[in-house]
Each structure stands twice: as structure tokens, then as C-alpha cells.
Amino acid sequence: MRLTTALDQISNNPITEFQNLTEILDPTIVEEGLSHAGVATIRRRKLPMESMVWAVIGMALFRHFPMRQLLNQLDIILPNEQRYVAPSAVTQARHKLGSDAIQRIFELTQEQWHQQASHPDWCGLTLLGVDGVVWRTPDTPENQVLGKTSNQRGKASYPQVRMVCQMELTSHLLVNASFDAVENNEMRLAEALIESTPDASLTLFDKGFYSLGLLHHWHQAGAERHWLIPLKKHTQYRVLRKLGRHDALVELTTTPQSRKHWQDLPPTLQARLLTKKINGKTVHILTSMIDPKRYPGAEIVDLYAHRWEIELGFREMKQYMLQNRMTLRSQKPELVWQELWGILLAYNLIRYKMILMAHSLPGIYPNELSFHQASLHIIHLLTQLPYVTPGNVPKLVKDIVKDARQFILEHRRERSYPRALKATKNKYPVKKKNAAHSLK
Numbered sequence: 467m468r469l470t471t472a473l474d475q476i477s478n479n480p481i482t483e484f485q486n487l488t489e490i491l492d493p494t495i496v497e498e499g500l501s502h503a504g505v506a507t508i509r510r511r512k513l514p515m516e517s518m519v520w521a522v523i524g525m526a527l528f529r530h531f532p533m534r535q536l537l538n539q540l541d542i543i544l545p546n547e548q549r550y551v552a553p554s555a556v557t558q559a560r561h562k563l564g565s566d567a568i569q570r571i572f573e574l575t576q577e578q579w580h581q582q583a584s585h586p587d588w589c590g591l592t593l594l595g596v597d598g599v600v601w602r603t604p605d606t607p608e609n610q611v612l613g614k615t616s617n618q619r620g621k622a623s624y625p626q627v628r629m630v631c632q633m634e635l636t637s638h639l640l641v642n643a644s645f646d647a648v649e650n651n652e653m654r655l656a657e658a659l660i661e662s663t664p665d666a667s668l669t670l671f672d673k674g675f676y677s678l679g680l681l682h683h684w685h686q687a688g689a690e691r692h693w694l695i696p697l698k699k700h701t702q703y704r705v706l707r708k709l710g711r712h713d714a715l716v717e718l719t720t721t722p723q724s725r726k727h728w729q730d731l732p733p734t735l736q737a738r739l740l741t742k743k744i745n746g747k748t749v750h751i752l753t754s755m756i757d758p759k760r761y762p763g764a765e766i767v768d769l770y771a772h773r774w775e776i777e778l779g780f781r782e783m784k785q786y787m788l789q790n791r792m793t794l795r796s797q798k799p800e801l802v803w804q805e806l807w808g809i810l811l812a813y814n815l816i817r818y819k820m821i822l823m824a825h826s827l828p829g830i831y832p833n834e835l836s837f838h839q840a841s842l843h844i845i846h847l848l849t850q851l852p853y854v855t856p857g858n859v860p861k862l863v864k865d866i867v868k869d870a871r872q873f874i875l876e877h878r879r880e881r882s883y884p885r886a887l888k889a890t891k892n893k894y895p896v897k898k899k900n901a902a903h904s905l906k
Contacts, residue, residue, distance in 0.1 A: 491523075491575065491815065499571035503564055513559040515567070522560070522568055522804060526812035527845055529789045557801075565803035572811045573662075576641060579818045580664075586636050586831065588769065589761055591668040591692060593635045595776035596659065596675065598652040601627045601645075601794060601806065608798040613649045624793060627802060630655040631810075632663065635670070635775040637824075637832040638782070639817045643810055645803075653677050660687050668755070670773040671695040678720045678735055679728035685754045686730075694770060697739065697750035705739075712741040713763040715756055742767040775833055782837040783813050816841045823870035835873045843869065 493516070500506040500515050513521075524536050534556055585592055602624045603609045612625040629645035630652050644658035653675055663669065665688045671681075673696040681693050703716040716739045725731045738756045740763050742749050751770055755761040784792065788809070796802040817832065820840050824832040 491520075491571075492578075495571055495574045495578070498574060499567045502570040503567035505563055505567055513555060515559075515563055518559050518563045519568065519571065522563070522808035523812045523815070525795060525805060526787060526809040527816075529787070529791050533795060560801055560804060563804065565800065565807055568804055568807040568811060572807050572814070573642070575811065575818075576639065576814055579639060579814065579821070580634065580641070583634075583637055583639060583818070583821045585634055587666075588668065588765075591666055591690065592664060593769070593772060594632055594641060594663070594667050594669040595635050595773050596630060596632050596656055596669055596671055597773070597776045597780070598628060598630045598655070598674075599780045600648060601629060602792050603627060603794050603802050604797055606797045609802065612647045612799060612802070615648055627806065628652065628655065629806065630659065631776065631779075632659045632669070633776045633779050635772050635833070637817060637821050638775060638779045638837070639821065639832075640779075640810055640814050643806075645806060653680055656680060657683075660684055663688065663691055665689040665691060668692045668694060668769070670770060672773065673698055676701075677724065678718060679724040679731045681754070682720075682731055682735055683728060692754045694751060694753040694755070694766065696770065697752050703739065706736065709738070709758045710763050713758065714739050716752075738763075738766075740767050778833075779813075782841075783809060786838045786841060787813060787816070816844055819844050820873075823873065826870050827874070830874060834875055835870070836875050840870075840873045843873070 496516055496519050497506065499519070505515050521533075521536060524531070525533060528536055534552075587593070600615070602622075603612060603626065605624050609625040612627055614622040614625055616622065626648035627645050628648045628650050629643055631643045632641040633639070634641060641664070642659050642662040644655040646655060656675055657680065660683060663684065667690070669684065669692070671693060676695055676698040681695065684693050685691055701718070703718050706715045706717055708714050716737055718735045718737055720731050720733055720735065725733070736756060737752050737754060738758075740751045740753070742751075744767075749767055749770075751767050753761075753766060755766065784790070794802060794805050796805045816837075820835050820837070821832045823835060823840065824830050
């Protein structure tokens with residue numbers, strides 16, 4: 467059965483109970499998130515806050531449904547109430563729920579799911595990635611405060627939000643995220659991720675995050691919180707001693723500006739510099755893992771290729787889960803924050819189910835399963851919950867991992883051609899040659 471057909475059947479089913487999804491998301495976590503934000507439902511309401519949490523998640527999972535239709539079709543209202551929900555009631559309920567509750571539920575679920583996932587590691591370190599992404603919002607007067615990116619041709623057409631995410635790379639399960647108006651710098655947003663970074667981890671950064679203050683604080687904030695980043699062009703350093711043929715312990719000098727921003731930043735930092743030629747190109751990698759006995763240099767440079775997994779994660783969210791609907795729904799900034807946390811929570815929910823799928827397949831990592839096909843399968847099975855009795859719901863949820871083998875991806879092919887920059891479009895009209903002249 468096609469997913470669209472299943473969703474159409476749900477819309478015609480008068481006994482739909484979206485609350486059956488509590489078998490997938492622990493209701494005690496939902497209650498704690500609502501209590502944390504101070505929005506727990508005390509009296510009988512047509513749109514209870516517990517159901518509105520699922521509505522926000524549903525905004526991401528069922529992207530093609532308008533918000534009001536989503537509530538009516540999935541019965542996010544109390545029994546015996548009118549089937550119609552006015553747009554103003556939906557907006558009021560979302561404002562009452564706010565974004566803090568959804569953020570808290572995201573934080574609690576990611577902590578629980580990471581503990582249950584048992585991620586593979588490298589030399590005892592969990593592999594994490596950090597990178598940025600931009601989200602487009604509706605062009606409303608309220609959203610203008612979010613700002614727009616600009617280039618030589620002018621400003622973007624829509625207000626935008628800049629987000630920096632932290633992701634476990636073997637499962638694509640998100641650890642945390644930080645976002646704000648698009649004018650904010652990615653490195654400043656990354657600072658908000660330091661506290662939530664787990665110990666015994668290795669975080670892979672793009673060279674755009676090169677900041678000795680950020681990297682030093684990242685390493686010092688916990689036990690064995692290591693980082694790895696490409697050496698920025700024209701970076702000055704002094705070799706302290708050789709650790710191998712293409713391996714050295716180096717000293718980096720910090721700037722007065724960075725020491726002013728980071729009060730505990732010393733004048734110099736020590737790091738490990740590794741060099742390797744890949745496909746004829748020399749690659750230089752800096753890392754805080756300075757112990758050559760514990761962290762073999764021959765493998766460190768190759769680890770950086772795994773940073774691309776977080777880029778794939780962003781594509782999974784925008785292209786597959788949100789079905790290429792690049793503009794968010796929310797008309798106001800406070801609801802934009804709520805919607806974004808809902809998207810991240812919905813993505814993690816699917817990714818956690820894919821982790822369970824991978825655990826049923828020996829030797830297969832979660833990032834070796836097709837997100838596009840697995841997410842369609844998971845959402846399709848979720849739509850079947852209204853058709854089963856409460857006693858059979860746990861069995862159906864377990865059946866989500868039953869057909870996991872069909873989602874295994876073929877081994878990724880290595881790039882057989884070098885990357886090339888596309889020529890920018892000429893902003894001036896090109897004069898066409900005279901037809902008669904061209905025949906000569």
C-alpha cells in the first residue's frame with residue numbers, strides 16, 4: 467500500500483487514536499518536558515498539550531498535511547468534541563506549548579536513545595560531527611527579524627535561520643543543535659554545543675570552524691573530548707618534535723582577540739599535525755589526540771572522510787523527511803523555534819528505529835540503511851496503529867524492524883572524478899554573434 471493511500475484511509479477513519487504513538491515515545495518524557503516548560507495541561511482542553519507535542523512531531527512526519535488538517539485527521543482533540551478546529555485555536559495552542567517543552571523532550575530522548583544505541587567507537591572514542599545548515603522561513607513581517615543572507619546579486623527572498631548540529635556519525639542520531647537568526651556566526655552557535663558534548667568522544671569539524679579558543683574549550687570542558695579539523699591555509703605553527711614520518715607535535719599561537727573572548731585561553735596550544743597524500747592531494751589534519759601510542763596516526767587522517775555523514779543527515783531531513791518542502795510552516799519566530807525542534811525530534815525518532823533495525827542485522831551500521839526507504843516504511847507502519855487494538859500495538863511497533871534487510875544500501879562508490887567549482891552565472895547579458903559571421 468502506498469503511503470499516500472494509507473494516509474488517505476486514516477483521514478476517513480473516525481476512530482483514529484494518534485495517542486497510540488506513546489508506545490514509541492515514552493509518555494513520562496513528554497510529561498517531564500511539559501512540566502519543565504510549565505505548560506502541563508491542568509484542566510480539560512480541546513487541544514491538550516500532550517497531544518500538541520505529537521502535532522508538532524506530525525508537522526515533520528506528515529509534511530504534506532496543513533496544520534489544521536493534521537489535527538483534525540489525526541484526532542489531536544478530545545473525544546466528543548467538534549471535528550473542526552479553528553486556525554486561531556491551533557495557533558493559540560502552539561503558542562501555549564512554546565518551544566522549550568519540545569527542546570526538553572528532544573534533549574531527554576536523545577540522551578536515552580544514545581545510551582540504548584551502544585554506538586561503535588574508534589580507539590574508545592565516539593565519533594561525532596559538527597556542521598551548519600540554513601533553514602528558510604515564510605516571508606512574513608514577524609519573521610523579518612531573522613534576517614536574510616546576501617551576496618553580490620542582493621538578498622535572499624526569504625528570512626532564514628542558521629543552525630549548527632552535532633551528530634553521532636555511525637547512526638546519524640543527533641546529539642544537540644543550536645540555532646538563531648541567520649546573521650549569527652556558526653562558531654558562536656557551536657559554543658552552545660560544548661556543554662552537551664559527551665566525554666570520550668572525537669568531534670570532526672569542517673575548516674570553517676577553525677578557532678583555537680573554541681577547540682581549546684571543547685577539549686578542556688570534559689574528559690577526553692577530542693577534536694579533529696583540517697589545517698587552515700596559511701596557519702602559522704612551530705614543530706616541537708617529530709612523532710613519525712608525516713606526524714608531528716606542533717605549537718600554535720593564539721591571537722589577542724581570541725584570548726579576550728576566551729578568558730582561559732593560553733598564549734600557545736599544542737596539537738598534533740598529520741599529513742597524508744590522498745588522490746594526489748596533500749591533506750593536513752590537526753587534532754588534540756597527541757598520544758601516538760594510543761591514537762595511531764595512520765588512521766587519523768582517514769577518519770575525516772566520515773565528517774560527510776552529517777551532510778547526508780541534513781539531506782535526509784530536508785529532501786526525504788520534509789519531502790523537499792524547503793520553507794518551514796511557522797509565521798512567527800517563536801513558532802519557528804518550536805517547529806525546528808519538532809523536526810529534529812522527528813528525525814531522531816526515525817533514526818532511533820533505524821538503529822534497532824541495524825541491531826537486528828549483524829555487521830550492519832545504521833548509516834548503511836537507506837533513510838528514504840526506511841523512513842517511508844516506519845511512517846507507513848505508524849499510520850497502521852489506529853487499526854489495531856491497544857494490546858497489539860507493542861507487536862506492531864516491534865514489526866518495524868522485521869523487514870530491515872531490504873533497506874541495506876549498496877557499498878558507496880568512491881568518487882571517480884575530482885571536485886570542480888561551477889562557473890558563476892554572468893550578471894551581464896551576453897552579446898550573440900552575428901549569424902552571418904558565425905557561418906564564416
